[in-house]
Amino acid sequence: MNWHVIFYDFKRSxxxxxxxxxxxxxxxLGLGILLLFVNILSSTISSPSARQVIIPAFLEFLxxxxxxxxxFFPFIIIYLTFVTFVRPRNEGSLQFIxxxxxxxxxLVITRYISGALIIIISTILFTLLSAFIVEEIGHIKAxxxxxxxxxxxxxxxxxxxxxxxxxxxxxxxxxxAYLGISVGVYIILLVTSGVLxxxxxxxxxxxxxINPLSLSSLIMYPVNPILGFKPNIYIVIISSIIWITVPIYxxxxxxxxxxxx
Amino acid sequence: xxxxxLSLTKYFGKVRAIEDVNFTVNNGExxxxxxxxxxxKTTTIKIAAGILKPTKGTxxxxxxxxxxxxxxxxxxxxxxxxxxxxxxxVKVKDYLKYLAGYHKQFSLNEIDRRVxxxxxxxxxxxxxxxxxxxxxQGNKKRFALAASLISDxxxxxxxxxxxxxxxxxxxxxxxxxxxxxxxGKAILFSSHILSEVETIADRVIFxxxxxxxxxxxxxxxxxxxxxRTLKVSVRNPDEKLITILxxxxxxxxxNNSTFFISSFEGDPADLNERLVKNNxxxxxxxxQIKPLESYFxxxxxxxx
Numbered sequence: 001m002n003w004h005v006i007f008y009d010f011k012r013s014x015x016x017x018x019x020x021x022x023x024x025x026x027x028x029l030g031l032g033i034l035l036l037f038v039n040i041l042s043s044t045i046s047s048p049s050a051r052q053v054i055i056p057a058f059l060e061f062l063x064x065x066x067x068x069x070x071x072f073f074p075f076i077i078i079y080l081t082f083v084t085f086v087r088p089r090n091e092g093s094l095q096f097i098x099x100x101x102x103x104x105x106x107l108v109i110t111r112y113i114s115g116a117l118i119i120i121i122s123t124i125l126f127t128l129l130s131a132f133i134v135e136e137i138g139h140i141k142a143x144x145x146x147x148x149x150x151x152x153x154x155x156x157x158x159x160x161x162x163x164x165x166x167x168x169x170x171x172x173x174x175x176x177a178y179l180g181i182s183v184g185v186y187i188i189l190l191v192t193s194g195v196l197x198x199x200x201x202x203x204x205x206x207x208x209x210i211n212p213l214s215l216s217s218l219i220m221y222p223v224n225p226i227l228g229f230k231p232n233i234y235i236v237i238i239s240s241i242i243w244i245t246v247p248i249y250x251x252x253x254x255x256x257x258x259x260x261x
Numbered sequence: 262x263x264x265x266x267l268s269l270t271k272y273f274g275k276v277r278a279i280e281d282v283n284f285t286v287n288n289g290e291x292x293x294x295x296x297x298x299x300x301x302k303t304t305t306i307k308i309a310a311g312i313l314k315p316t317k318g319t320x321x322x323x324x325x326x327x328x329x330x331x332x333x334x335x336x337x338x339x340x341x342x343x344x345x346x347x348x349x350x351v352k353v354k355d356y357l358k359y360l361a362g363y364h365k366q367f368s369l370n371e372i373d374r375r376v377x378x379x380x381x382x383x384x385x386x387x388x389x390x391x392x393x394x395x396x397x398q399g400n401k402k403r404f405a406l407a408a409s410l411i412s413d414x415x416x417x418x419x420x421x422x423x424x425x426x427x428x429x430x431x432x433x434x435x436x437x438x439x440x441x442x443x444x445g446k447a448i449l450f451s452s453h454i455l456s457e458v459e460t461i462a463d464r465v466i467f468x469x470x471x472x473x474x475x476x477x478x479x480x481x482x483x484x485x486x487x488x489r490t491l492k493v494s495v496r497n498p499d500e501k502l503i504t505i506l507x508x509x510x511x512x513x514x515x516n517n518s519t520f521f522i523s524s525f526e527g528d529p530a531d532l533n534e535r536l537v538k539n540n541x542x543x544x545x546x547x548x549q550i551k552p553l554e555s556y557f558x559x560x561x562x563x564x565x
Contacts, residue, residue, distance in 0.1 A: 004362040004369075012351065012359075092346040096408065099310045100363035101335040259273055261312055 002102075002110060009114035013084050014121075022079060023122050026072045027129070034065030034130055038138040058134055059146040059223050065130040070154055070216065073122070074161050078182040080115045081165040082175065089261070090175045098261055105252040112166055112248050119158045127151045146223040153219035160212030160243035161186070167247035170254045189213050201228075209235050212243045263287045263447050264309060264338070264416050268318035271304050278304040279471040282318070286447040288415065291438055291461055293479075294451035295557060296468035302451040303343070305468070306420045309449070310340040322416055336364065339409030343421035345401045349394035353385060356393060357407060364412045379407040384433070399430040406437070417441060419450045435461055469561045482556060491525040494518055494545035495536065502541060506532075518544075 013019055038061055085108070088094045097107055127150055135142045165182050172178045189211055197204035208214040208231070217224070218231040219240075255261070269282040279301035286292045296302050307313040309320045311327045311334065320327040325334035347356060354376060361372040380386040383403040388396060396404060402422060409417065419438070423431050438448055439461055450462065465482055467475040491509070495502060498518050506512045509532060510522040525548070533546050 002362065002365065005359070008359045008362060012348075016350075088348055091348075093348045095307075095312050095342075096340075096345070096347060096360075096405075097363070098312050099335060099338070099340045099409070100360060101332040101365075101412075102363055103331050257314075259313065 001113075002106075006110055006114050006117070009084065009111060010117045013080065013114060014118050016083060019076065019080060019083065019118070022076045023118075026069060026076065027122075027126055029072065030065040030068035030126060031129055031133060033068050034061065034133055035137065037061065037064045038133055056143045056146055056223060058131075058140050058143040059150065059220075061134040061138055061140060062127070062130050062146065062150060063224070065133075066127065066150060066154060069123075069126050070157070070213075073119075073158060074186050074213075075183070076122075077115075077119065077158060077162045078165055078179065078186070080118060081162065081169045081182070082179060084111045084115050085166065086169040086172075086175055086178050089169075090173070095261055104256045104261065108166065108170070108252040108255050109248070112163070112251075115162060116159055119162055120155055123155050123158060124151055127154070143223070146220075149220045149223055150216075153216035156219060156240045156244070157213055157216040160215060160240065160247075161189075163244050163247040163251075164212060166251040167254075170251040170258075173260055205229055209239050215240055215243065263321075263323065264418075264449055265321040265324075266305065266309060266318075267321065269305060269308060269315050269320065270317040271301075271308060271313065272316045277471055279468075282468070282471075282473055284466050284473060284476055286416070286449045288447050289442060289445045290463045291442050291448045291450055293459075293462040293465040294449055294468065295453070295465055296451075297453055297561075300453075300468045301471040302453075302468060303420055306340070306418045306449065306451055310338060310418055311335050312340075336412055337414050338416045338418065339412075339414045340418045341402065341405045341409050341420065341422045343424050345405035347393045347401070347404070349392065351393055352389070353391050353393060353396070353404060354380070354389040357404075357411070360408050361411045366412070375411065376407075379410055382410070382437075383407040398425050399427060402426060402430065403433070406434075415445065416447045417449070419448065421451055421453070423452065467557060467560055475560055485556065488523075489525045490549045491522040491529060491532070492545060492547050492549060493520045493522065493532075493536075493543070496542035496544055498541075501539070502536075505535065505539070 041061075085094075094107065098104065102110070127147065131142050131147050134140050164185065168182050168185065169178055172181060190213060193204065193207060193211055193214055196207050208218060215236065217226065218236045221231050264286040266282055266284050270280050271278045282301070282305055284292075294302050294305070304313065308315050309322070309327065311331055314328065319329075320334075322334040323337045325337065327334040327338075351359070357376045357379065358372050361367055361375060367375060377386070380389055383406050385396075385400055385403050385407060388400060388404075393401070393404065402425075406422075419434070423434055426434065438450065442448060442461075459479065462479050464476065464478050466473060467477075493506065495518055498520075503512055503514075503520070506520055506522055509527045510525045513521040513523060515521055529546060529548055533543060536543050536546075
C-alpha cells in the first residue's frame with residue numbers, strides 16, 4: 001500500500017472547498033440541533049427515569065446529533081466518490097495515474113482508502129464533539145461504551161455505503177447518472193426498512209442485516225435496543241465485512257476489465 | 262531494453278481498432294508512428310502505456326509484460342498524450358510530487374529535488390505555484406513531459422505530442438527528443454503529419470486501418486522520396502520530344518506543351534542542353550521533390 005499517495009489523495013479530497021464545506025455544514029447542523037435539545041431537555045431528565053435504564057440518557061442525546069449526521073453524511077459520501085473517482089475517470093485524468101507503476105485495482109483501493117479516512121475522521125470528530133456537548137453543556141455523564149459503539153456503528157454503516165457508491169461509480173459511465181442513481185439507492189435503502197416493517201416484522205429483521213444503513217443500529221443494540229430483536233453478533237460482523245469488502249472488490253474487478261479507464 | 266509490440270489486437274465491442282500489430286522500438290532509437298486519424302496509433306500507444314488492455318497480444322517494456330507485470334513495466338515507461346488531462350485544481354509542483362509518490366524508489370527529499378530538476382528541464386519552473394488549469398496547452402505538454410520523466414524511464418511514448426504546439430514548442434520537443442535519444446532511450450513518436458520530425462526519426466512505422474503497412478528506415482524513405490519529378494514545358498512540342506523525354510523516366514502528358522517525367526533519372530541540365538540543341542524552345546524545366554506525405558499516401562493507395 002502506497003501511504004504517500006493515500007495521504008496526498010486524502011489531503012487533497014478533504015481540503016476541496018466543496019467537500020470541506022459540506023462536512024462543516026452537516027457538523028454545524030447536527031451539533032446545532034443537539035445543542036438545542038440539550039438546552040431544552042437536559043433539565044427534565046436530571047434524575048434517572050425508567051426509560052434511561054434501557055437507553056442511557058447520554059446516548060439518547062448523542063443519537064439526536066448522530067441521526068442528523070447519519071442522515072446527511074451519505075450525500076457527502078456520494079460526492080466524495082464523485083470527486084475522487086467518477087469525475088477524474090470521466091475527465092480522463094485517471095489515465096495519467098494508470099501510466100504510473102500501479103494496477104487498476106490498486107488505484108481503486110488507494111482512492112477508496114483516502115476517502116474512507118475522511119469518513120472515519122469526520123465521524124469520530126463529530127461524535128466526540130457531540131459527546132462533549134452532552135457532557136459539558138447537558139451535564140450528563142458520558143457513557144464510554146455507548147460512545148464507542150456509536151462511533152463503530154456509524155463508521156461501518158458509512159463505509160458500507162461508501163463501498164456501494166464505488167461499485168455504482170465503476171459501473172456507470174455518466175457522471176450525472178451516477179449522482180442520480182446513488183441518491184436514488186440511498187433513498188430506497190432509507191425508506192424500505194420502515195416500509196417492510198409495516199408488512200412483515202420477520203422480513204424487516206432479515207432486511208436489517210442486509211441493509212448497510214441498518215448496520216449502525218445492529219451494532220449499537222447493546223446500548224440502544226430500539227430494533228425490537230436481539231441481533232446475532234456473528235451475522236452482524238459477517239454482514240459488515242461483506243458490505244465493506246464485496247462492493248469495493250467488485251468495483252475493482254469492473255474497473256480492471258473496462259475499456260473506459 | 263526496448264518497447265516490443267507483440268501481435269496486438271484490440272476490439273472496442275465489435276469494432277476493430279488494431280489487428281496483429283507487431284514492431285519493436287530499440288534503445289537509442291526514435292521511431293515515427295504514422296497514420297491518418299483513426300488508424301490505430303493512439304490505441305496502440307495506450308495499450309503500450311498500460312492504460313488500455315488488448316483483446317489479444319501484449320507489449321513488453323524492457324521484457325516486462327505490461328499486462329502481467331504492470332508495475333515493473335510502468336516503472337520503465339513514460340507517456341505524453343496529445344491532450345494531457347490532469348486534475349485541474351492542483352498546483353504544478355504539488356501534482357508532480359504526487360505523481361512522483363507512485364515511484365517507490367524516491368524518498369521525500371529526493372522527490373523534491375527530482376521535481377525541481379524536471380521543472381527546470383521542461384522550462385516550467387516559473388509555473389511551479391500555478392494551478393494546472395491555468396497552464397497553456399503548450400505548458401501542459403511540458404508538464405506532461407516532466408511527469409513522464411519522473412522515474413527517468415528508458416522508454417517513452419509521445420502520442421501526437423507536437424499537435425497544438427507553437428514553433429518554439431515543437432523545437433523544444435524535437436531538441437529534447439534528440440537529447441533523450443542520445444541518453445539511449447527508446448522513443449515512439451506518433452503523428453499524422455510525417456514531416457513534423459522527419460529530421461530526427463531513425464525509422465518510420467506506417468499504420469493504416471489498424472494494420473501495419475510498412476516499417477522503413479528513414480534513410481530508405483529519403484532515398485525513395487528523392488526520386489524526382491521533372492516538369493518540362495516547351496513551346497514547340499512534337500512526337501520526337503516525347504521519345505527524348507521517355508529516356509529519362511515515365512512521361513505523363515499534362516497538356517499539349519507541358520510534360521511530367523516521374524522517377525526522373527539523370528541531370529536536368531543535360532536534358533535542357535539536349536532539348537535546346539534539338540531546337541526546342543524550353544519555357545520551363547523544374548525539379549519537383551516528392552513530399553514525404555505523398556510517400557505515405559502512395560503507400561495507402563490514396564495518392565495526393
